[in-house]
Amino acid sequence: MKICMLTSGHDVFDNRIYYKEILSLKKEYNEIYIVAPGKPGDKDFITDEGIRVKYFEKRRSWRDRFRPMRDMYKLGLEIGADVYHAHEPDSFQVALKLKRKTGAKAIYDSHEYHPEAFAEHFNFGKNLVTKAIYLYERSNAVHANYIISVNDILVNKFKGYNSNVELIPNYPVLKNADLWKEYNDKTTFIYIGRMTEDRGIIKILEAIKHVKHDCRYLFVGEFDGDAIKTRAEDFVAENLKDKDIKFTGKVNHLEVFDYLKCSDAGFVLLQPYSWRYVNSEPIKLFEYMMSKTAVIASDFPMMKSIVEKSSSGVTVKPDDPIRIAEVIDNIAGNREKFKVMGANGFEGVRKYYNWNVCEERLMEVYRKL
Secondary structure (H helix, E strand, C coil), rough: EEEEEEEECCCCCCCCHHHHHHHHHHHCEEEEEEEECCCCCCEEEEEECCEEEEEEECCEEEEEEEEHHHHHHHHHHHHHHEEEEEEEEEHHHHHHHHHHCCCCCCEECCCCCCHHHHCCCCCCCHHHHHHHHHHHHHHCCCCCCCCECCCCCHHHHCCCCCCCCCCCCCCCCCCCCCCCCCCCCCEEEEEECCCHHHCCCCHHHHHCCCCCCEEEEEEEECCHHHHHHHHHHHHHHHHCCCCCCEEEECCCCHHHHHHCCCEEEEEEECCCHHHHHHHEEEEEEEEHCCCCCCEECCCCCCHHHHHHHHCCCEECCCHHHHHHHHHHHHHHHHHHHHHHHHHHHHHHHCCCCCHHHHHHHHHHHHHHC
């Protein structure tokens, strides 16, 4: 069976697409392609694992949607796959066009709230845009041979359109079973990922201002633009001069691991500005758990359920700096208790929240096709 992954918006080495789905499929299927956006001048290549990569020029803006779709279709047709596995509404439309042309199978892998995300590009009429994209997505979804999604909300939505739907959450690949934590003398808190206001960076900084214990804070990743960078740095300069805060900038994977080894707790404080965030299971939550790092998570239902089931940390109202500060002080005053919670988090990933469970479901979808 020849498989072709189609993505209009993800990197070739996207964690879910490449390191989870493709490498799982490679265990049974030898001929796998990925058609993905690249920069002008990017050359097609074969990865170390034997995956054939075909590039088209990525969209120049979010409005530049039709030219990349034509490029994807041309490359997909040249490949002549048996299955086209698409990851966005527009790449899925390409997969359906290829299905009609060649008789191949088409999978829609919806791992985001696409209608809501697309509507956020508009200042006015967001509800109307959301409804329009829902109708567009539904009109295509009925023609999928299989639909894959990441949580019960999306699965139940698609079951209204198509009987072949499988829940495959975005759980991490299980590793670090032998991780030894090397804690700092100070209680250490970590934030990993792109720093944006809607992911809580400002609320975390505001909370630190009210913390009574002497703690260390690591912010590992890039700012999402100069405006938020300036705002955060100005706040630190004006209010947090006496706090032990480090912004590392972008670091490689091994360095991230080194920072996690010394951290007591990690922030996953998505803000309640977006319905998508309120109804999400962020991969960062599981990555902290897998590294035996206790979590401080938003008290949204999905995240709260995971944290409580695994006893891996605490949840808090994410836009309340005073309450976040109280949680930080509680952890700093009860380090041994939260070290146990960190260990509990790893056990939760080992038992329930790992890719091994998802891999078998993915393979079964392909066997049915």
